[in-house]
Amino acid sequence: MRKMLSVMMAAAIAGSLLAGCSSSKTETTTAASSAEETTTAAEETTTEAASESAAENTGDGTVVRVGGLKGPTTMGLVKLMDEAANGESENSYEFTMVTAADEMTAMVAGGKVDIALLPANVASVLYNKTNKNISVIDINTLGVLYFVSADSSVTTIDQLKGKTVYLPGKGTTPEYALRYVLSAAGLGEDDVTLEFKSEASEVASVLAEDPNAIGLLPQPFVTAALAQNEKLSIIMDLTKEWDNVQSEGSGSRLVTGVTIVNNDFLKEHEDLVDTFLQEHEASIAFTAEDPDAAAELIAKAEIVAKAPVAKKALPYCNITFISGDEMKTALSGYLQALYDQNPASVGGELPDDGFYYVK
Structure with missing residues (x-):
């Protein structure tokens, strides 16, 4: 068993x-x-x-x-x-x-x-x-998922249109949560490119090399990435964005x-x-x-x-x-x-x- x-x-x-x-x-x-x-x-x-x-x-x-x-x-x-x-x-x-x-x-x-x-x-x-x-x-x-980037101009989900988001683990709950929020915000699969990496540390490496890159990371990898690169910051909280796209009375979290x-x-x-x-x-x-x-x-x-x-x-x-x-x-x-x-x-x-x- x-x-x-x-x-x-x-x-x-x-x-x-x-x-x-x-x-x-x-x-x-x-x-x-x-x-x-x-x-x-x-x-x-x-x-x-x-x-x-x-x-x-x-x-x-x-x-x-x-x-x-x-x-x-x-x-x-x-x-x-x-x-x-x-x-x-x-x-x-x-x-x-x-x-x-x-x-x-x-x-x-x-x-x-x-x-x-x-x-x-x-x-x-x-x-x-x-x-x-x-x-x-x-x-x-x-x-515990957060968008991290050196590009502080991106502060809302709709501003991800035309951009690439790097995240670990294709076919995992972070992907499903992100796709749900994107869809609820009116963004289709062609509007935002999802680039998958095998490990969260690889996403952090991309963020270190490209100041305009946007990553979706869980804690404690967010804390680690920010500690290693002072230019990076948390630009959005996926939990809050999830709440924002709920219809009145939904209660889903x-x-x-x-x-x-x-x-x-x-x-x-x-x-x-x-x-x-x-x-x-x-x-x-x-x-x-x-x-x-x-x-x-x-x-x-x-x-x-x-x-x-x-x-x-x-x-x-x-x-x-x-x-x-x-x-x-x-x-x-x-x-x-x-x-x-x-x-x-x-x-x-x-x-x-x-x-x-x-x-």
Whole structure:
């Protein structure tokens, strides 16, 4: 089962990782190594936070096993991780952090984690491949894609007409998100040339050589590119542009990461899942309210190597907490946009209402 899932979801995972703010194990100036390089190390860190006091709070001593990728989806989790380690959380937790998305999806499929933080479209693929045995409980990260250029005259999507945009990964979620926004803004495939590179670092190289080039990059590659070339700047935020092209009442958002739960665990321990949601929301709020302390915890958790790098990246990683009906509306609209361009990117078919945990 694990091997089959890894093969079937390889394309979806690769595309999602390019859209994410992957962890940096070096200084910002070297963060623009390929997304593949930063996610194939398969490094795993497990923290047992089943303190005696926390176990008492769960009533039956159940340990909630939480897994995630080292990146923005878990940056908002660090306060909860710290509280759990100190016996201050309501639930008892065991946290597992990995750098390879296929490893985490295999853990979900194999029942080795109860809750996991994953790329949004990968969650949809898992739903279809696990006989609908997972549910999304929150959105933890919105879009992390930015237009970067030395040409500051381009500030709106319609000004991309007649220009070339360089981006990594043909047939991945960044491409689908960009094409969706371009189409919604009235620009056809012939109006904007998309030039694909195999790695984000190659896009950064083009930007360094051509001051008029426009690149679409995810964090942390944006931070790295700006650090290496002071002439470059962020000229547009694709997440904001996505919001700008929505019709009134649409509610669709550009989503990077979601939190999912194993449905067997949900049925048996819904109270623990609801408590996790409360603690996750509070942890994410802490990340926004105290970025200095959050950056220290992010470095402590080895999600990003150094606290200053984490602090610099935090404002651009769009860490958020969205649940309930708002989550369903935002995520279903995003998945619809992906499905319309490539059904395989969401697992072949759109998830039904059972995919969304709405109380």
